[in-house]
Amino acid sequence: MSDVLRPPAEVLHAQELAELRSTDQAPRPPGWQLSPRAVRTFVCGGGPCQRKFYGDDVLVERAIITLAGNRGLLLVGEPGTAKSMLSELLAAAISGDSTNTVQGGAGTSEDQVKYSWNYALLLAEGPSSKALVAAPLYVALQRGRLLRFEELTRCAPEIQDLLISVMSDKVMLVPELEGGERLLSARPGFNVVATANLRDRGVHEMSSALKRRFNFETVHPIAELQDELDLVRRESARLLTESGADLEVEEGVLELLVTAFRDLRRGQTVEGTQLERPQAVMSTAEAVSVAQAAGLDAFYFGQRQLTPEHLGRHLAGAVQKDSPEDLPRLRHYFEVVVRERSQRRGGLWKQFLAARKWLPL
Ligand SMILES: Nc1ncnc2c1ncn2[C@@H]1O[C@H](COP(=O)(O)OP(=O)(O)O)[C@@H](O)[C@H]1O
Ligand SMILES: [Mg+2]
Structure with a gap:
């Protein structure tokens, strides 16, 4: 396990899942490996489990209930939420397998969703279930598992709509096969958990027939500063250790980063100053990646201690993605908000203000 970069959730958290399974007495939907209660514990923490998703626990409960019912679950929101x-955690807990996944994109084809063929066998023996190569939708129906469909709305409409009949009738027709093999009926446990980014044009273009087969849940950025800070600290420490950089990270330095991200994301500071929001996402995930880059910089080129200056060296890259206007907005933030805080609070904010010299002109 330690020699792969990122094991799937069911491998990474195998011990927690095994403990939950051995103590789980609550009622369980057919085909599920855990009860809804245990799934919630796995995601939101408690008992043997560490909290993994920070945010609205009621949203998590509704998501689990949706998956136990007849409709699919569509998680929508800004990137990095x-x-x-x-979706990975839910699939790991419910089906014991989070890898049965279609990664949606402009080039996603029907083969990659439903099934394709082993052409050597197909030519030699004709179509048979032996020559069929199952893709994630087929596997989900056959084994009674969740299908994860990432970035559903980036796929062409006809690919999205492949899901409609399967989600309502719970069967898939394989016209090439004969007799009983022509119809694949879903086993209990089958359902779909899909994600869609609001930044992609897509969500509104989804057909209304498909929309009706999903319950939508909107995932928002983390509400509490302390939760977001804990997460950024934990995740960046993990990533830094993984990339071999063992260094000291002062919580106060990360607080500068997280505070700046939150101010810019909202277009308003905690003191009430209005700001122009950058078009860049300023997500928690992006903050983690700035913390990691700054940490690596401090480790390899600095004194093995993360300083506000290192943050300054990597902030522009996170902000300057969608629009050339974003850099002036970041500068403005430094000149107004960071300056004011450096005068009022001094300390790390003062060092942060000095870090503006690293912003490109
Ligand atoms: N509410 C949250 N709870 C836990 N981690 C979060 C949260 N929001 C963002 N993250 C961090 O962001 C990372 C990327 O999230 P990801 O699932 O790829 O986002 P999305 O699919 O919404 O673009 C996560 O692995 C985690 O480190
Ligand atoms: Mg995603």
Whole structure:
């Protein structure tokens, strides 16, 4: 396990899942590996489990209930709000397998969703279930598992709509096969958990027939500063250790970063100053990646201690993605908000103000 970069959730958290399974007495929907209560514990923490998703626990409960019912679950939201992470955790806990996944994109084809063929066998023996190569939708129906469909709305409409009949009738027709093999009926436990980014044009273009087969849940950025800070600290420490950089990270330095991200994301500071919001996402995930880059910089080129200056060296890259206007907005933030805080509070904010020299002109 330690020699792969990122094991799937069911491997990474195998011990927690095994403990939950051995003590779980609550009622369980057919085909599920855990009860809804245990799934919630796995995601939101408690008992043997660490909290993994920070945010609205009621949203998590509703998501679990949706998956126990007849409709699919569509997690929508800005990029970097842990939609994919939540879908992975749910699939790991409910089906014991989070890897049965279609990664949606402009080039996603029907083969990659339903099934394709082993052409050597197909030519030699003709179509048979032996020659069929199952893709994630087929596997989900056959084994009674969740299908994860990432970035559903980035797929062409006809690919999205492949899901409609399967989600309502719970069967898939395989016209090439004969007799009993032509119809694949879903086993209990089958359902779909999909994600969609609000930044992609897509969500509104989804057909209304498909929309009706999903319950939508909107995932928002983490509400509490302290939760977001804890997460950024934990995740960046993990990533830094993984990349071999063992260094000291002062919580106060990360607080500068998280505070700046939150101010810019909202277009308003905690003191009430209005700001122009950058078009860049300023997500928690992006903050983690700035913390990691700054940490690596401090480790390899600095004194093995993360300083506000290192943050300054990596902030522009996170902000300057969608629009050339974003850099002036970041500068303005430094000149107005960071300056005011450095005068009022001094300390790390003063060092942070000095870090503006690293912002490109
Ligand atoms: N509410 C949250 N709870 C836990 N982690 C979060 C949260 N929001 C963002 N993250 C962090 O962001 C990372 C990326 O999230 P991801 O699932 O890829 O986002 P999305 O699919 O919404 O773009 C997560 O792995 C996690 O480190
Ligand atoms: Mg995602």
